[in-house]
Amino acid sequence: MNAEAKPYRLPGHIVLQEPRLRFGSKDQRDVDVHPMEGLLRFGPYSKDKLSAVSNPIRIGMIAPAGQTDRLVGQIRELEQVHQPRERKTYLPQYRGFESIFGVRLTRGGTGTSIELPADLSDRIAASPTPHIVLAEALTQALFALRNLRDAFDVVVILLTEEWKTGFRGPVGDDFDLHDYVKAYAASEGICVQFLRDVSALDYFCRCSVAWRLGIALYTKAGGVPWVLADADPGAAFIGIDYALRAGDGRDTRFAICCSQVFDAEGSGLEFVAYEADGVKMFGKNPFLRREQMLKVMTRSLAIYQRKHSGDPPKRIVVHKNTEFRDEEVEGVFDAFPNADNIELVHVQQSCGWRGILIQKPQQPHGYPCRRGTTFQLGPHEALLWTQGNLPEVAGGKDYYKEGKGTPEPLMLVRHAGLGPMDDLCRETLALTKMDWNNDGPYDRLPVTLNFAGTLATIVKRMPKLEPHSYPVRLFM
Structure with a gap:
C-alpha cells in the first residue's frame, strides 16, 4: 500500500542573542560581546579588586x-x-x-x-x-x-x-x-x-x-579578564568529567573524577579531583556510585560556599558529557537537599544534526547558520549551535571562527530539573565564552566541560592526588 507522503513539520527555531561580558568598569552598562574589545575599552574585571x-x-x-x-x-x-x-x-x-x-x-x-x-x-x-x-x-x-x-x-x-x-x-x-x-x-x-x-x-x-x-x-598570575554580564544570581554551574588510570591489579581501574565549580558570573572558582576505585563501566564510560557522586558534589558545594560567605547556591546546573545514571542523579540530589532547582544536563557533542541557513528559496547563505541558533526537540531536549556565523564580533560583517565546514550543534538532554530549555541553552551559550586561555570569541563546549576534561587528563598523571581543591590556573 502506498502511503501518502506528508511533510515532516518541525517546531520553529530561535536565535539567542550573543552573551555579553563584563570587564573592569563599575558602570553596569559597560559591557561588550567581544572579549578583546571589552578589555581595550574597560580593562580586566579584576583590575580594582583587592585580590588583583x-x-x-x-x-x-x-x-x-x-x-x-x-x-x-x-x-x-x-x-x-x-x-x-x-x-x-x-x-x-x-x-x-x-x-x-x-x-x-x-x-x-x-x-x-x-x-x-x-x-x-x-x-x-x-x-x-x-x-x-x-x-x-x-x-x-x-x-x-x-x-x-x-x-x-x-x-x-x-x-x-x-x-x-x-x-x-x-x-x-x-x-x-x-x-x-x-x-x-x-x-x-x-x-x-x-x-x-x-x-x-x-x-x-x-x-x-x-x-x-x-x-x-x-x-x-591570578587575574580575571572578564565575567558574564547577565547572570542568574545564586546559580552554580558544575562540570564533571572522568579519566581512567590503571591500578595495581590487572583488572583494577580508578576513575579520576574532576568537578569544577563556576558561579553565576561564569567565573571559575576551584576544582576538586576525586579518585574513585571500583568504578562501574557502561561501554567505555565510567559512572560513579551514589555515595561517590555525593562526595564529589559535597566538595564542590564547599568550594562555592567558601567563596560566597557560606551561602549555598539556590540553583545548581551540572554538565556532563555522558548521560546521568540513576545512582549519579540520586547522589547529586543528596548533596543539595535545600536547592530550589537542580538541573542535570548531558551535553552531547555528536548528534548527527546539521543546520543550513537558507537566504532565499533554493539559495543557501554563504556562511553557516547563526551561532546561538537553538531548536527544541522535546520537553527536555534541544539542539544548540555554539559555532556559527557571528557578525556581532566583526563589525557587522559575516564571521565564522572555524573558517570552513558545517558546524554540528550540541544536543542538550536534561535528566533532571525544571524550567524553559531556552534558558538552559542561553546559559550554556554564555559559558562557551568563558575560556580565558585563548583569544577566540567562543569555544564549542561550555567552559564547564572544556576545563573539566582537561583537568581530568592532567590530574590522572599526578603522582599523588591530595583530597583538597586546586586553583584552576595551575592546569590551564
Missing part, C-alpha cells in the same frame, strides 16, 4: 641552551603595539600589556631563569625513549625552581621543534608532555605557560601571539 594580580607579574623562564634571550625578547614584545595580520575583521590592535591589563611584566628574581643542558637535543635524538629524556629535563628544571617560589608568578617554558619526538609517547603509550609537566608543576603549586618556537616566537602575526600570550599570563 601582583604588579609587576614576575616571569620565570626555562629555555633551551642559548635561547633565553629569545624568550626574554618575546616577553618584552608584549609591551609593544601590534597590528593584526590575520582575522582582521575580528582581531583588534594589541596596545601593550600594561596599557590593556594595568600591570607590568618583568623577569623573575635571581635564579628563576634556567637553561636546559646543551646536549639535550643530542640525547633526545639518540634515545629510544625521547619523551622520558625531555620530561626528566623539564621536571628537574621545575624542581630547581620550587625553592624560589616567592620569586616568580608564572614560569614560561620554551620548546623547540628539535624536540618534537619527545612531545608524545610511542604507539600504545598515552604519554603527553604537556599534561605530564603540568601535572608535576601543579603538584608543586607552579603555574606554567608553554611556548613552541614555531607557533609563538616565529609566528607571522605578532598581534595574535601577543593577545593569546598576554591573556594567558594575566590569568595564570
Whole structure:
C-alpha cells in the first residue's frame, strides 16, 4: 500500500542573542560581546579588586641552551603595539600589556631563569625513549625552581621543534608532555605557560601571539579578564568529567573524577579531583556510585560556599558529557537537599544534526547558520549551535571562527530539573565564552566541560592526588 507522503513539520527555531561580558568598569552598562574589545575599552574585571594580580607579574623562564634571550625578547614584545595580520575583521590592535591589563611584566628574581643542558637535543635524538629524556629535563628544571617560589608568578617554558619526538609517547603509550609537566608543576603549586618556537616566537602575526600570550599570563598570575554580564544570581554551574588510570591489579581501574565549580558570573572558582576505585563501566564510560557522586558534589558545594560567605547556591546546573545514571542523579540530589532547582544536563557533542541557513528559496547563505541558533526537540531536549556565523564580533560583517565546514550543534538532554530549555541553552551559550586561555570569541563546549576534561587528563598523571581543591590556573 502506498502511503501518502506528508511533510515532516518541525517546531520553529530561535536565535539567542550573543552573551555579553563584563570587564573592569563599575558602570553596569559597560559591557561588550567581544572579549578583546571589552578589555581595550574597560580593562580586566579584576583590575580594582583587592585580590588583583601582583604588579609587576614576575616571569620565570626555562629555555633551551642559548635561547633565553629569545624568550626574554618575546616577553618584552608584549609591551609593544601590534597590528593584526590575520582575522582582521575580528582581531583588534594589541596596545601593550600594561596599557590593556594595568600591570607590568618583568623577569623573575635571581635564579628563576634556567637553561636546559646543551646536549639535550643530542640525547633526545639518540634515545629510544625521547619523551622520558625531555620530561626528566623539564621536571628537574621545575624542581630547581620550587625553592624560589616567592620569586616568580608564572614560569614560561620554551620548546623547540628539535624536540618534537619527545612531545608524545610511542604507539600504545598515552604519554603527553604537556599534561605530564603540568601535572608535576601543579603538584608543586607552579603555574606554567608553554611556548613552541614555531607557533609563538616565529609566528607571522605578532598581534595574535601577543593577545593569546598576554591573556594567558594575566590569568595564570591570578587575574580575571572578564565575567558574564547577565547572570542568574545564586546559580552554580558544575562540570564533571572522568579519566581512567590503571591500578595495581590487572583488572583494577580508578576513575579520576574532576568537578569544577563556576558561579553565576561564569567565573571559575576551584576544582576538586576525586579518585574513585571500583568504578562501574557502561561501554567505555565510567559512572560513579551514589555515595561517590555525593562526595564529589559535597566538595564542590564547599568550594562555592567558601567563596560566597557560606551561602549555598539556590540553583545548581551540572554538565556532563555522558548521560546521568540513576545512582549519579540520586547522589547529586543528596548533596543539595535545600536547592530550589537542580538541573542535570548531558551535553552531547555528536548528534548527527546539521543546520543550513537558507537566504532565499533554493539559495543557501554563504556562511553557516547563526551561532546561538537553538531548536527544541522535546520537553527536555534541544539542539544548540555554539559555532556559527557571528557578525556581532566583526563589525557587522559575516564571521565564522572555524573558517570552513558545517558546524554540528550540541544536543542538550536534561535528566533532571525544571524550567524553559531556552534558558538552559542561553546559559550554556554564555559559558562557551568563558575560556580565558585563548583569544577566540567562543569555544564549542561550555567552559564547564572544556576545563573539566582537561583537568581530568592532567590530574590522572599526578603522582599523588591530595583530597583538597586546586586553583584552576595551575592546569590551564
